[in-house]
Amino acid sequence: MVMKKVKKEKRICFVVMGFGKKTDFETGRVLDLDKSYKNMIKPAVEAAGLKCVRADEIVHSGLIDVPMYEQLLNADVVVADLSTSNKNAFYELGVRHALRPFTTVIIAEDGIKTFPFDLNHVSIRKYHHLGEDIGFEEVMRFRQQLTKAIKEIMKKDPRDKDSPVYAFLNGLNPPALAAAVQANIQEAIDTGLQIHNKEAELRDEKYANKNKSVNSGLPGELKTHNDLMQQVDEAQKNGDWIKAKKLLTSVRKMKKDEMKKQGMTKKEVMKQPEDAYILQRLALVTYKSKLPNEKDALLEAHQLLKLLKPDTSNDIETLGLWGAVHKRLWDLEKMPDYLDEAVRAYGRGFYICNDYYNGINFAFLLNVRAAQSTDRAEAIADFVEANRVRKEVLSICEQWLKDNPIPSNDKVPEMAINTYLKSWYWVMATIGESLVGLGDEKNARKVLNEAYEKAPEGWMKQSTKEQLNKLIPLFNDSPLKYIITK
Incomplete structure (x- = not known):
């Protein structure tokens, strides 16, 4: 009898952090968290020999909550980036600390001046972020530090407790998913990955044909937030504002559909605050498209930004876009109200955020x-x-x-x-x-x-x-x- 060699599954690192550009309200700076993830965290994790997954990369047909909690419980390592004091990141870190006594790595941008009392005694590795960008030398330094940290905690036996819950409550046993439930979740994830891979093949085939219309390969065929945002980046880079707008509109709809799957009524969904980053980018590509004409595009962008309450917002991106929209409306219409609104927005952005x-x-x-x-x-x-x-x-x-x-390193x-x-x-x-x-x-x-x-x-x-x-x-x-x- 010939024994079949079982393929060893790659260990998983789940990354807890915000997505896109977020304002750090403690310092007023805008940080591009996607650059932190793509340039530093993901390469560092992969260099340590683990598969790196962030919530926006999880393929799912139902609620994101199920695979997200499953990863917080079962992931071999969790890296939690607390930069910009992201509320969801803090919550998910708390869940991880409650579920697992070890293999959780906390990182943060060094602009954070103070951490909550409960984290003062927890080891936090810091990196330096240059606002919306990260310097190459800092990228390489922190990559090496994070890779080393992950390798060290994975090889220790027994492992050190990095969860304050298990450190202070001696004798506490971590929970585990029932075998049957775990098998069902794994089957759903595997099925989702197969669907995702098939869709990726179809999508690549469509994009290979340059004569396809901008409607081909749009979000209805995709499953992950990350897939869509990468296409948005590419469309903006190419100046294809119409396609970028369609993609972002679909991302926005996807988020609302997820809320409906949670049992929310249409009225309840309408009351929920929307993702500021998605609305900001949608407003930008909307007024850049100048469709059906420049004035109507600006007014549509105005309505999108109103959802972010620019009159009271301290978000530098919201204020900058609100100012830009009204500056352009002033150029077109020469109405004093537009000029005053632009002055007020830029003034708030300057005085609040320096x-x-x-x-x-x-x-x-x-x-x-x-x-x-x-x-x-x-x-x-x-x-x-x-x-x-x-x-x-x-x-x-x-x-x-x-x-x-200016970087002086020849490398x-x-x-x-x-x-x-x-x-x-x-x-x-x-x-x-x-x-x-x-x-x-x-x-x-x-x-x-x-x-x-x-x-x-x-x-x-x-x-x-x-x-x-x-x-x-x-x-x-x-x-x-x-x-x-x-």
Whole structure:
């Protein structure tokens, strides 16, 4: 009798964290958590010999809660990223600590100043995040640290208790799924993976044909949130705003369908808060599409963003988009209410988050409003405030350059350098625009020329020049002339 060799299943690491760009309300910065996952966490886990899974990569036809809780119980390792103090991540970490006494690794971006009392005595590994990006050298450093940590906890026998629940409650036995239930869950996961793989083959075949319409291969054929968001990224990169909008609309619908499967009525679903990241991206691609026309696209984006309560929101992305939409509506309609709303949004984004993007737009629109005002006192106030804002923006940008020097390591790949240069360019362009607004033309020209020379993409340079062409005429008839001086 020939014994059949049983294929050993790869051990699983389940990653607990938020998705997409999230605002860290403690510092006001926006962090791209997807970059943390794709560039650092997933490669580190795979280097340790485990299969890496995040909730948005789980194939499921029913409630995500079932496979999510199953992973929290049975995953060989759980990595929990608490960056931005994500509520779901904290909750899921608590569930893991209650279910398993060991093999849980906690990580977080080092901008978090304080952790809840219950986590003060738990080991937390930290990495440095550059706002929406992560430096290549930091990526490589933290990858190695995380891989080493996972390997060490997996090889220990007996394993150290990293759950405070089991550390303080001696003699507590961890639960386990009943064998029959576990078998059914595994069968459902295996079936889902087979369906997913088949769909992936069909999808690849469709995308191979470039003449297919934008409706081919859309989300109805897919099962995971991650699949859809990758297609959204690709569509935006290609400037295909229509396709990106269709994809995001389907993601939004998928989330509502999941709520209905939980037994919620249509009215209850409507009352539930929506995913801010999805709404923000949907609003962006909606107004970028300019369909059916630019004004209607902007008004549709306005309605989407209203769901995020921009009047009271502290989310920098929401405020930036709300300002951008109303700035464009002002350009089209020249209605003072649109201009005032744009000024208010950018102002909140700047003062709350100390953000140079919101700040430079805030200063520009203050000059626009000063030029439109028939009230001399109001015009002077806006003009003076614009200059004060530019001085603060200069300080923020100069600090950014000190904190983020250009990578000097020869081993840094070209892609990482280009990513850095995109952020660097906008900081330099903002410094140049600030200096123009403050009347320092000599230094402004020097900074802008340096930025133009290293601009990674041609459209960036053009965008800056268009903004300056709008700004410079605003100083030709300065309201400061009404101030009486001796």
